[in-house]
Amino acid sequence: MPETVLVARGLAKRFAAPDGTPIEVLAGVDLDVRRGDLVAVEGPSGSGKSTLLNVLGLLEEPDRGELWFGEHKVTALGRSARSRERGRWLGFVFQSFLLLPALTALENVLLAARYTGGVTAERRRRALMLLERFGVAARRDHHPAQLSGGEQQRVAFCRAVLNDPPLLLADEPTGNLDDVNGAVILEALREQVRAGGAVVVVSHRPEAAHGAGAVYTLASGHLRPIRRPE
Amino acid sequence: MIFRALRGYLFTIVGIAIGVAGVVALGAMAERIVRFIEGGDRFVMGQISVAGRGMGMGAGFTAGGLLPLAAVEAIRKVEGVTGVQPQVMLPLNPSTSQFMTLTQELVLGMDLSVPSPNRHYRTLPVQAGRWLRDGDRKKAVIGASFAAARGLAPGARLTLEDQPYEVVGVLERMLTAPDRFVVVPIQDAREQWVAKDRLLRTVLASGGMALRADDLNTGAAVGWRDGEDPDAVARRIRDSVPGVNVQIPSELSTLLRQSTAFFSALIVGIGALGLVIGGLSLANTVAAAVFERIRDFGVKRALGATDWHLTREILGEALAVTLSGGVLGVILAVLLGLSVDGWARRSGQQLFLFSPRLLGGAFVFAVLLGAAAAGYAALRIARLSPAEAIRRGGA
Numbered sequence: 001m002p003e004t005v006l007v008a009r010g011l012a013k014r015f016a017a018p019d020g021t022p023i024e025v026l027a028g029v030d031l032d033v034r035r036g037d038l039v040a041v042e043g044p045s046g047s048g049k050s051t052l053l054n055v056l057g058l059l060e061e062p063d064r065g066e067l068w069f070g071e072h073k074v075t076a077l078g079r080s081a082r083s084r085e086r087g088r089w090l091g092f093v094f095q096s097f098l099l100l101p102a103l104t105a106l107e108n109v110l111l112a113a114r115y116t117g118g119v120t121a122e123r124r125r126r127a128l129m130l131l132e133r134f135g136v137a138a139r140r141d142h143h144p145a146q147l148s149g150g151e152q153q154r155v156a157f158c159r160a161v162l163n164d165p166p167l168l169l170a171d172e173p174t175g176n177l178d179d180v181n182g183a184v185i186l187e188a189l190r191e192q193v194r195a196g197g198a199v200v201v202v203s204h205r206p207e208a209a210h211g212a213g214a215v216y217t218l219a220s221g222h223l224r225p226i227r228r229p230e
Numbered sequence: 231m232i233f234r235a236l237r238g239y240l241f242t243i244v245g246i247a248i249g250v251a252g253v254v255a256l257g258a259m260a261e262r263i264v265r266f267i268e269g270g271d272r273f274v275m276g277q278i279s280v281a282g283r284g285m286g287m288g289a290g291f292t293a294g295g296l297l298p299l300a301a302v303e304a305i306r307k308v309e310g311v312t313g314v315q316p317q318v319m320l321p322l323n324p325s326t327s328q329f330m331t332l333t334q335e336l337v338l339g340m341d342l343s344v345p346s347p348n349r350h351y352r353t354l355p356v357q358a359g360r361w362l363r364d365g366d367r368k369k370a371v372i373g374a375s376f377a378a379a380r381g382l383a384p385g386a387r388l389t390l391e392d393q394p395y396e397v398v399g400v401l402e403r404m405l406t407a408p409d410r411f412v413v414v415p416i417q418d419a420r421e422q423w424v425a426k427d428r429l430l431r432t433v434l435a436s437g438g439m440a441l442r443a444d445d446l447n448t449g450a451a452v453g454w455r456d457g458e459d460p461d462a463v464a465r466r467i468r469d470s471v472p473g474v475n476v477q478i479p480s481e482l483s484t485l486l487r488q489s490t491a492f493f494s495a496l497i498v499g500i501g502a503l504g505l506v507i508g509g510l511s512l513a514n515t516v517a518a519a520v521f522e523r524i525r526d527f528g529v530k531r532a533l534g535a536t537d538w539h540l541t542r543e544i545l546g547e548a549l550a551v552t553l554s555g556g557v558l559g560v561i562l563a564v565l566l567g568l569s570v571d572g573w574a575r576r577s578g579q580q581l582f583l584f585s586p587r588l589l590g591g592a593f594v595f596a597v598l599l600g601a602a603a604a605g606y607a608a609l610r611i612a613r614l615s616p617a618e619a620i621r622r623g624g625a
Contacts, residue, residue, distance in 0.1 A: 059617040080536035087534015098529045115534035
């Protein structure tokens with residue numbers, strides 16, 4: 001696994017306001033993320049943090065700029081190839097959990113395996129181990145509607161790390177959680193970094209940046225370092 | 231697992247079932263009318279129908295005036311004719327309320343000493359009991375609707391013009407005119423004719439016409455030799471035998487189709503309406519069910535699902551849902567049809583015909599349309615970025 005996990009150069013993204021006025025959300029973002037990095041991006045609501053994470057995670061195409069996962073230039077890839085790279089390199093933790101309501105907690109976790117090589121006995125064992133580790137093993141057969149917000153985010157986190165991806169992208173992961181559950185998720189992100197993974201977390205909560213090697217603020221479409229990586 | 235997956239689609243399946251039930255029920259009514267028209271067409275194209283020239287319209291759909299034995303013998307001698315079967319066709323109830331209607335019940339007297347010349351109906355198919363034999367008297371074979379309406383079976387007694395008859399056979403349901411026939415030996419039909427027709431009785435009693443029993447025929451079914459053009463043979467009869475009305479088979483077929491043009495238009499209308507309403511309902515339901523889960527598909531793409539993964543999942547689910555809805559819809563339509571027909575059968579009617587081609591067609595239609603709707607939805611979803619799909623899904 002290469003040291004450099006993600007390289008972004010000149011990423012730009014603009015949206016049109018309802019009256020047609022272009023809004024430049026990203027205006028040339030550069031970012032380097034290596035194994036073991038915890039990168040925090042701060043900024044007020046509406047500053048474009050989620051858009052940045054979506055572009056970094058190939059959930060949204062940039063208007064300009066280039067993006068590499070390791071040695072692979074992924075902005076040049078077609079739709080399905082980008083999906084495959086996403087499944088191989090990334091794990092997502094969303095603010096609103098985004099669990100599938102028709103699936104149980106265990107099935108939601110195993111969903112990450114379905115499109116990246118299939119659900120094997122090994123991955124099933126790992127899913128159960130993760131649910132156990134995050135204290136939701138007893139809820140494995142429950143549907144999301146039967147889980148609390150904190151439990152849903154723990155399940156979502158298990159899904160994000162099931163494939164042990166090199167990079168975790170966390171979009172306001174504690175936004176819908178109480179302090180106790182928020183702390184559990186932030187600690188899990190740091191643990192992921194200690195285990196050799198990389199994490200980019202965007203949040204407007206200052207505690208999300210605790211332990212981060214690099215902290216940026218996103219303003220006027222540019223990333224400005226608050227604390228530079230060592 | 232499949233049942234659990236389908237449980238989430240319960241309302242979708244019910245929606246599809248209602249659409250399919252509509253298509254199948256309307257289609258079954260159309261099939262019933264088609265069978266009726268086709269059956270009549272098949273009958274008239276199988277023989278040349280000849281009647282005596284006259285105005286005896288009350289004597290059934292082949293009737294004209296009297297067709298005396300001399301005319302029958304003259305027809306036999308026409309070039310190209312192979313067989314002539316004298317017949318008597320009478321309305322069972324000559325009251326105006328049933329006169330010349332599609333549901334008219336008729337008595338058909340057949341000369342059983344002559345084989346049926348109708349190429350398509352050498353014998354009428356008997357479902358229970360037996361067909362009439364030469365020499366039978368006061369025996370009757372009855373149509374399926376006639377039997378059902380009166381609860382008659384072989385061995386039952388039937389009174390026609392105050393005379394007792396034994397039912398010896400019940401015809402298979404043919405969904406056309408013979409379903410309401412009472413077929414008797416021609417000698418018995420002649421007696422009934424005389425009993426029904428006061429004018430005929432008066433003429434016979436006056437001795438004004440030298441009539442024998444064999445002269446009392448309302449018409450005849452005429453066959454033609456292999457290789458002969460039936461229309462040409464019919465024209466030959468018309469030109470060489472005086473005092474007869476000859477139906478040219480192709481003209482009669484055209485006439486029959488013209489007279490049923492309204493029903494044909496109705497069939498097309500019903501079919502088109504069923505396809506449009508049912509099809510739109512089905513396609514809309516399937517597409518809506520897919521779009522309803524747009525956020526889920528966005529999440530799946532975020533987890534690495536490719537276009538192929540999503541298309542396969544969407545089509546697979548759409549197929550399962552459409553098939554389930556299709557089966558349920560067919561069951562609903564058949565139950566509806568059977569219950570309505572159960573009520574209609576009391577008056578000798580059948581409104582629905584659930585033919586294999588209709589049911590097969592409905593399945594194929596439902597599956598293809600469901601797949602097309604799901605394919606369209608999959609294409610639309612695949613074109614969205616995962617972030618956009620998640621946003622539109624209301625996350």
